[in-house]
Amino acid sequence: MAIEQQKELLSDAFDIFRVASRKLEEQYSTLEEKIEELNSELAEKNRAMERTRRLAAMGEMAARIAHEIRNPLGSMAIFSTLLERELDGDEERRKLATSISRGVKTLDNILSNMLHFAASPGARYRTVDLTELIADSVQMTQACGKTGFEVVHCGSTELEADEGLLRQLCVNLLLNAVDSMKKGGTVTITTRLDPAGTDTVETVEIRVKDRGVGISPENIDRVFDPFFTTRSSGTGLGLAIVNSVVEAHSGSINVVSTPGVGTEFIVRLPRHEAK
Template identity: 40%
Template structure:
């Protein structure tokens, strides 16, 4: 917008002859004109700033809308795929159950026939493997109603590490927990989120067959009241060509596996109204952003030291997160805290 100036051009004397002697002439209202120009310039400046702010807000909302539409389309595709997969899984599970039953009946009959018994054990092992695949498909395809409760992040990590302790110990992996005291309680479904964390920890251990460090970190999301959980390994990371497809159902970069583990993790986080992201940083880094618990469910840590008498309680105090307890099956040297 064009700014006005308070410069005025004086008429040339030849254009306007001097008035006759004795006739009074009013002086030009220069001060009033300058005031009007100043007000006009202030208004145009405010309009320009408002225009820039509105343009930026439109860009942001357009990006959010595009992201929401992409997520909605993905959810619809996954729902359709899940229904189809569930139907196939149920059809496969019935004959698998019959095969397993007959194989178990044969075990007692072939005990004295080592060669045939060995073949039967291979059949039983294959059936179990197929059953595991069917179970993964059904977990992926089923509805995921969330029954949320509030719990500290360290408690979620503790339970997941305990479930995976034998695998972690066998792979000679060190566990490092780094839970910020500012992390809000996580509002989550215990069974669903436990499954997601176990899947991520299992992937991390498989990425470090020669040993390494598994880091479980948590802090508060700076842009919201959400909790941010991070699972980090020191493996080779994810191939950049595959990173955009890593959460797709049945996509895997490994020789074994269904390719449903991370797809299930994505569905679990999505069901919580959260978000999951992955990137490489000296290994694979998975970041889960989950809703924080409502303020009414923020309970003090029972192990925290109470405020001393007479202390100023007007400021909010942050209760420290309890450290990860060494799970059975792991040594104290394998579990490290903080920093």
């Protein structure tokens, strides 16, 4: 073979080798990127596991404390109601007794939240009248601020659900709405059969809309996280409970908020228990 020909062959072989080696380099760096991705995924999973472990431990402790506090709180509720009755006619002092009752109710709600949170509720279904349930929840919340409530029921408002859990959901959404409107205003609660539901899966929709401070875009993804709160006296459990109640009913929840304008929570629940 002529020297020229051998040189050409060698140069071709080098070219092939260069291409192959470049490809290998590319594959190597893709592999490196993949490993980095997997590593950070693993780190995130580890953090999530650690969070879950800590939450479980805190949940257990919270449940124990809540049980201990519940009994004396029950007595306080009875005595403050008796005191209110006793002071009927003495407006000034009756108001003080009413403040105690209100405080006790708020504490009781916090405890219920902790207990529900620790117990990860499963729903016990029966037919619930939303009109009654929302009227009850409004009454429970009314005492907590200068807020007015407007309730709009469009069409039938009965559904199969766990009444206690659903009340917990409504009260928490209403309390948050009231908290967000320190200067007062109106919270609008709307219920309707969701037109997006199908004949086989009818869906009930509950909307709670306030004209409060709103939620900033950087916080909106975190509001359902347990213990996330921006309030000095908040527990960050309200929306975590709301979310777990929605999950227990195989429903969905969305939030739409504009800072300075207000917030709307939209809950959708199947009208009938899935068999």
